[in-house]
Amino acid sequence: xxxxxxxxxxxGDGVKANQTLWLLVFGFALFPIFTHFAxxxxxxxVAMRIMLLGMAAMGLNLVLGYGGMVSFGHAAFIGxxxxxxxxxxxxxxxxxxxxxxxxxxxxxxxGLVIGYLALRTSGIYFIMITLAFAQMLFFLFVSLEAYGGDxxxxxxxxxxxxxxxxxxxxxxxxxxxxxxxxSLALMxxxxxxxxxxxxxxxxxxxxxxxxxxxxxxxKMVGYVISAVICGIAGTLFASWQEYVSPDIMHWTRSGExxxxxILGGLATLAGPLLxxxxxxxxxxxxPMLLGAVAPAYAENWMIIFGPLLIMVVLFxxxxxxxxxxxxxxxxGNADHKAGPR
Amino acid sequence: MTLTLILEQAFNGLQAGVxxxxxxxxxxxILGIMDVVFLAHGAQVMIGAYAAAAIAAATGNFYIxxxxxxxxxxxxxxxxxFLLIRHLYRRDHMEQVLATFGLILFFNxxxxxxxxxxxxxxxxxxxxxxxxxxxxxxxxxVYRLGVILVGLACAIAIHxxxxxxxxxxxxxxxxxxxxxxxxxxxxxxxxxxxxFAAGACFAGVAGMMLGPITAVQPGxxxxxxxxxxxxxxxxxxxxxxxxxxAAIIVGLVDTLGRVFLPAMLRLVVDQxxxxxAGPAVASMLVYILMAVVLIxxxxxxxxxxx
Amino acid sequence: MSRAVLELQxxxxxxxxxxxxxxxxxxxxAGEIHALIGPNGAGKTTLIQQIYGALKPDTGHVLLxxxxxxxxxxxxxxxxxxxxxxxxxxxxxxxxVLENGIIAEQAxxxxxxxxxxxxxxxxxxxxxxxxxxxxxxxxxxxDQRVGDLAHGERRMLELALAxxxxxxxxxxxxxxxxxxxxxxxxxxxxxxxLRGKLAILLIEHDMDAVFxxxxxxxxxxxxxxxxxxxxxxxxxxxxVQTAYLGSE
Numbered sequence: 001x002x003x004x005x006x007x008x009x010x011x012g013d014g015v016k017a018n019q020t021l022w023l024l025v026f027g028f029a030l031f032p033i034f035t036h037f038a039x040x041x042x043x044x045x046v047a048m049r050i051m052l053l054g055m056a057a058m059g060l061n062l063v064l065g066y067g068g069m070v071s072f073g074h075a076a077f078i079g080x081x082x083x084x085x086x087x088x089x090x091x092x093x094x095x096x097x098x099x100x101x102x103x104x105x106x107x108x109x110x111g112l113v114i115g116y117l118a119l120r121t122s123g124i125y126f127i128m129i130t131l132a133f134a135q136m137l138f139f140l141f142v143s144l145e146a147y148g149g150d151x152x153x154x155x156x157x158x159x160x161x162x163x164x165x166x167x168x169x170x171x172x173x174x175x176x177x178x179x180x181x182x183s184l185a186l187m188x189x190x191x192x193x194x195x196x197x198x199x200x201x202x203x204x205x206x207x208x209x210x211x212x213x214x215x216x217x218x219k220m221v222g223y224v225i226s227a228v229i230c231g232i233a234g235t236l237f238a239s240w241q242e243y244v245s246p247d248i249m250h251w252t253r254s255g256e257x258x259x260x261x262i263l264g265g266l267a268t269l270a271g272p273l274l275x276x277x278x279x280x281x282x283x284x285x286x287p288m289l290l291g292a293v294a295p296a297y298a299e300n301w302m303i304i305f306g307p308l309l310i311m312v313v314l315f316x317x318x319x320x321x322x323x324x325x326x327x328x329x330x331x332g333n334a335d336h337k338a339g340p341r
Numbered sequence: 342m343t344l345t346l347i348l349e350q351a352f353n354g355l356q357a358g359v360x361x362x363x364x365x366x367x368x369x370x371i372l373g374i375m376d377v378v379f380l381a382h383g384a385q386v387m388i389g390a391y392a393a394a395a396i397a398a399a400t401g402n403f404y405i406x407x408x409x410x411x412x413x414x415x416x417x418x419x420x421x422x423f424l425l426i427r428h429l430y431r432r433d434h435m436e437q438v439l440a441t442f443g444l445i446l447f448f449n450x451x452x453x454x455x456x457x458x459x460x461x462x463x464x465x466x467x468x469x470x471x472x473x474x475x476x477x478x479x480x481x482x483v484y485r486l487g488v489i490l491v492g493l494a495c496a497i498a499i500h501x502x503x504x505x506x507x508x509x510x511x512x513x514x515x516x517x518x519x520x521x522x523x524x525x526x527x528x529x530x531x532x533x534x535x536x537f538a539a540g541a542c543f544a545g546v547a548g549m550m551l552g553p554i555t556a557v558q559p560g561x562x563x564x565x566x567x568x569x570x571x572x573x574x575x576x577x578x579x580x581x582x583x584x585x586x587a588a589i590i591v592g593l594v595d596t597l598g599r600v601f602l603p604a605m606l607r608l609v610v611d612q613x614x615x616x617x618a619g620p621a622v623a624s625m626l627v628y629i630l631m632a633v634v635l636i637x638x639x640x641x642x643x644x645x646x647x
Numbered sequence: 648m649s650r651a652v653l654e655l656q657x658x659x660x661x662x663x664x665x666x667x668x669x670x671x672x673x674x675x676x677a678g679e680i681h682a683l684i685g686p687n688g689a690g691k692t693t694l695i696q697q698i699y700g701a702l703k704p705d706t707g708h709v710l711l712x713x714x715x716x717x718x719x720x721x722x723x724x725x726x727x728x729x730x731x732x733x734x735x736x737x738x739x740x741x742x743x744v745l746e747n748g749i750i751a752e753q754a755x756x757x758x759x760x761x762x763x764x765x766x767x768x769x770x771x772x773x774x775x776x777x778x779x780x781x782x783x784x785x786x787x788x789x790d791q792r793v794g795d796l797a798h799g800e801r802r803m804l805e806l807a808l809a810x811x812x813x814x815x816x817x818x819x820x821x822x823x824x825x826x827x828x829x830x831x832x833x834x835x836x837x838x839x840x841l842r843g844k845l846a847i848l849l850i851e852h853d854m855d856a857v858f859x860x861x862x863x864x865x866x867x868x869x870x871x872x873x874x875x876x877x878x879x880x881x882x883x884x885x886x887v888q889t890a891y892l893g894s895e
Contacts, residue, residue: 010764070435117632121639124372124578127434128570129635135567136628143621191765193753200750203741210737211754212725212812218759251567255442262439303450309443313436314428 020270057260057272059229065266068202073134077227079249081234096158103235111227141246152245358592359492363547365569365584367540373579374515378437381444383562389545418541449559460556577641598626652846658707667693669871685867700724730814734821736801745789748776751811783807799830
């Protein structure tokens with residue numbers, strides 16, 4: 001009993017230290033009520049995409065923001081997770097839990113292998129190598145004609161027993177549960193001895209060596225965890241979209257994940273989720289805006305988005321969470337002060 | 342599997358290799374000397390291709406298209422460095438990735454607005470559309486041979502420049518030790534701008550020459566970008582010599598692999614497996630090669646630093 | 648008879664044409680403060696790197712308490728008992744002083760692979776970290792961000808972290824570097840408190856400090872040992888005089 005009370009206490013501490021994150025998570029839980037009364041069910045779909053994208057970005061942020069490893073290949077893990085659903089259905093497995101289980105192992109393995117090969121390098125090498133491996137997997141799936149190749153394969157939503165995923169609300173809450181669990185897990189990981197060591201490696205790797213620890217081991221564990229989280233996001237995404245194609249792991253998707261993280265704020269738990277919200281809202285609204293102002297060019301909204309990114313890099317500091325912190329005058333997010341509260 | 346086929350594909354591999362080299366040469370210097378992850382290098386290829394195609398269409402002369410497109414791409418690289426890239430030198434890699442990613446989106450969209458999303462196909466002038474016998478009984482397209490020759494000429498020119506001229510020496514010094522080079526008082530800003538513009542120029546040349554062979558369309562540069570990143574990883578960041586050797590290897594492995602691997606697999610495993618796995622493995626061959634190189638030489642075959 | 652904690656056997660290291668370490672052999676005994684001095688470019692840092700594991704010698708062996716550690720990487724050597732304070736402060740700048748101590752403490756306890764409890768809130772780790780900091784008098788600066796510390800305080804933290812792993816051999820790489828007279832005095836006092844408790848290999852240019860602290864001194868010139876002995880022996884050695892005055 002006391003162990004459970006202890007755990008709840010830990011959760012409570014964590015929530016207090018990461019208010020923005022949990023505000024957002026609970027916001028997502030309440031969102032369907034709003035869309036029900038406002039009769040805007042389409043926005044539930046958008047919210048689901050945001051949650052999934054945010055989840056994947058949170059996974060990447062573990063290694064990128066907290067661990068300082070600029071991995072440009074994480075879309076590959078989303079893709080593996082998604083294809084695991086398609087491929088298991090191809091062989092007659094329709095159980096959703098099995099899909100999840102199946103995607104965790106290949107993603108973990110891929111994370112291990114790619115991590116091992118890439119993490120012995122750093123800097124520009126690391127970025128390029130992770131990008132190259134992601135491309136390799138992209139081409140692999142393009143060439144696998146049996147699983148749809150370039151055209152992809154359509155997917156039925158997995159059977160999760162009592163949870164009928166064809167009911168949009170149930171799908172929504174399944175995704176929400178995954179988001180909440182991933183948030184919880186990351187919250188613990190980032191503040192734990194492991195997480196703190198990972199963050200220290202980003203700060204000064206040679207100091208960590210001088211403490212008798214092998215940085216590579218920590219980086220690899222972090223990398224595998226982030227790969228698995230992306231894989232879970234991919235699995236659910238495939239179910240939501242009812243379709244999977246190699247495009248899901250095109251290298252530009254990895255770029256999108258990084259955009260989201262930087263938009264929201266590196267090395268914060270809430271950042272990726274915030275970034276996902278802004279990113280997808282921009283993606284929805286820019287074409288509409290452009291359509292109102294210059295209808296002929298509505299499809300070319302990227303021409304605004306591109307320079308927008310450049311502006312964010314040149315002039316934005318700390319992303320959205322940085323702005324929020326400055327506006328609210330607090331440091332509501334990443335843990336900085338040690339000692340009893 | 343005749344000698345003709347092998348020879349033809351080998352030459353195709355060579356052609357792919359020199360094209361890759363033209364793209365990789367500039368990129369390896371940008372990565373090695375300026376430490377900037379310049380993802381929009383593929384856009385330079387695209388700019389070159391469109392410039393050549395547009396000028397050729399306007400003047401009706403393919404050669405003039407090529408000739409005039411060269412200064413256009415040089416200028417675009419020069420301007421880009423001056424307006425944006427030099428602000429990225431002090432930023433960390435992630436921010437560079439983001440900014441150059443934004444550039445890709447911008448350029449692709451710009452081209453799409455200016456020329457439409459459909460692919461352009463350029464016609465070859467009659468003087469270049471024929472075949473030539475590289476060996477008795479082995480005809481090979483004149484144009485592709487021309488690409489190989491131009492590529493090799495560029496490689497030799499770059500080599501001469503880097504190893505024989507003063508500016509070349511500065512470039513080598515910059516690749517080997519950027520901080521020291523700056524400390525020596527060399528006008529590093531102008532040097533960097535020049536290197537960047539030259540890199541853009543060569544990438545543009547690759548694009549121009551590719552025009553008649555592949556489609557000229559928005560985003561055509563990105564696959565080349567990724568492949569040249571692989572080339573640079575194998576060759577070693579900052580090393581033009583490494584880029585050349587690696588580019589030829591990658592070009593040959595990729596081309597020959599795609600053509601012959603499925604057939605070779607059939608010798609080892611049964612037909613069904615070979616036909617299923619063949620194309621898949623062939624498409625990954627270059628990356629498998631990269632992984633193997635990385636296991637034994639994490640910094641590439643000819644790293645420029647140290 | 649003192650036993651050797653560190654024993655170097657015939658170390659050689661060349662960088663191309665530069666023979667940085669020439670057939671180098673000497674010992675550091677338990678409990679002694681052993682200074683390594685020599686003109687600039689003598690190869691002191693190269694030698695420290697080879698003892699520490701950041702550089703591999705071309706030939707030769709490094710033995711710690713009789714065990715050959717030449718093929719061990721840095722973390723392995725640290726776990727075997729080597730501690731190092733760096734010439735340029737190598738601390739965790741993005742964390743507070745206490746957090747630095749906590750990370751060192753959990754590393755020492757081998758607990759770094761735990762995922763549940765917040766590390767920075769853990770009372771046991773905090774107590775252990777404060778002990779580490781108290782050793783160098785940084786206990787009252789615990790909540791300061793390291794980036795905001797004064798130079799001397801950062802050197803103290805550097806030393807504290809080096810001691811945190813409870814090493815048997817401490818490599819002190821120019822601990823007084825960039826320190827004013829007051830800071831040097833403090834640093835000397837702290838090193839003095841360590842005398843007899845562990846073996847120390849001290850690289851230092853501050854000759855006053857060297858002759859005050861060192862039990863034995865080894866003089867390195869152009870990668871080779873030209874003299875090794877007590878402070879008196881060294882200060883009276885003609886070879887050493889020539890080496891220092893001659894290479895000015």
